[in-house]
Amino acid sequence: xxxxxxxxxxxxxxxxxxxxxxxxxxxxxxxxxxxxxxxxxxxxxxxxxxxxxxxxxxxxxxxxxxxxxxxxxxxxxxxxxxxxxxxxxxxxxxxxxxxxxxxxxxxxxxxxxxxxxxxxxxxxxxxxxxxxxxxxxxxxxxxxxxxxxxxxxxxxxxxxxxx
Numbered sequence: 001x002x003x004x005x006x007x008x009x010x011x012x013x014x015x016x017x018x019x020x021x022x023x024x025x026x027x028x029x030x031x032x033x034x035x036x037x038x039x040x041x042x043x044x045x046x047x048x049x050x051x052x053x054x055x056x057x058x059x060x061x062x063x064x065x066x067x068x069x070x071x072x073x074x075x076x077x078x079x080x081x082x083x084x085x086x087x088x089x090x091x092x093x094x095x096x097x098x099x100x101x102x103x104x105x106x107x108x109x110x111x112x113x114x115x116x117x118x119x120x121x122x123x124x125x126x127x128x129x130x131x132x133x134x135x136x137x138x139x140x141x142x143x144x145x146x147x148x149x150x151x152x153x154x155x156x157x158x159x160x161x162x163x
Contacts, residue, residue, distance in 0.1 A: 002042040003128055004073035005030060008064065009050040010081025012117050014109040025050040029110045029117075030079070037122055041129075044073065053081025053088075053105075061088055065095050075128045076101045077121075082151055085137055086158075089146030093135040101135045102128040102143070107156055116140065 007013065007028045014023040030045050048067055049060060068076055080088055082105045089103050104124035106117030116139075124138040135146030139158045148161050 001073055001075075002044045003075045003077060003125065004071045005043050005045045006064065006067060006076060006078045007045065007047040007050070008053070008056070008060075008078065008080050010053050010079060010085075010105045011109050012079045012081075012104075012106040013050060014052075023109065028079075033110065033118055033121055037118055039125065041125055043125075051081075053084040056081070056084055056088070061091050064088060065092060068092060068096055068099065068101060074099050074133070077124045077128050078103045079121075080105050082107060082139070082158075086146075086149050086151060089135055089137050089149060093146040096135065098133050100128050100131055100133050101146070102131070102138050103136070103146070104138045 007030060009025055013025060013028050015026045028047055048063060076099060080103050085103055085105055092101055102124040104120045106115050106120060108115040110117045120139055123141055127138045127143045137144045137146060137149045137158060144158060144160055149158055150161050152159050
């Protein structure tokens with residue numbers, strides 16, 4: 001069975017406006033990234049929303065939960081903004097069983113060229129195939145249990161809440 005990839009936006013999919021210097025959303029870069037990474041895994045991609053995670057509402061998170069519950073795939077990769085990724089991971093950990101969900105994102109937009117996004121996506125695709133059912137966050141070559149992770153705002157690195 002294919003791996004389901006759900007897109008929610010975040011830095012992963014931001015574009016840069018060279019005229020005014022602002023970041024904005026246009027469309028997901030996922031197909032391009034999968035091509036660049038020479039991905040040979042069967043995937044089904046669906047965009048749920050294109051927003052910054054700081055703007056994500058409880059209703060948006062409930063939509064993510066609902067889509068993860070309803071999709072037929074047991075392995076799900078979710079792209080998400082890093083600022084509230086841990087919050088969504090905790091909710092998914094509470095509400096979904098029997099599926100492996102790996103949430104990932106990027107600290108630098110893909111379009112900047114030096115992004116960590118392609119590396120994180122590759123890690124998430126590998127982790128979702130290897131880890132047992134549960135919710136996880138995959139960033140910078142590591143994975144964390146979805147109910148035991150936070151983004152350290154001082155260092156910009158994901159870490160366990162309780163080692």
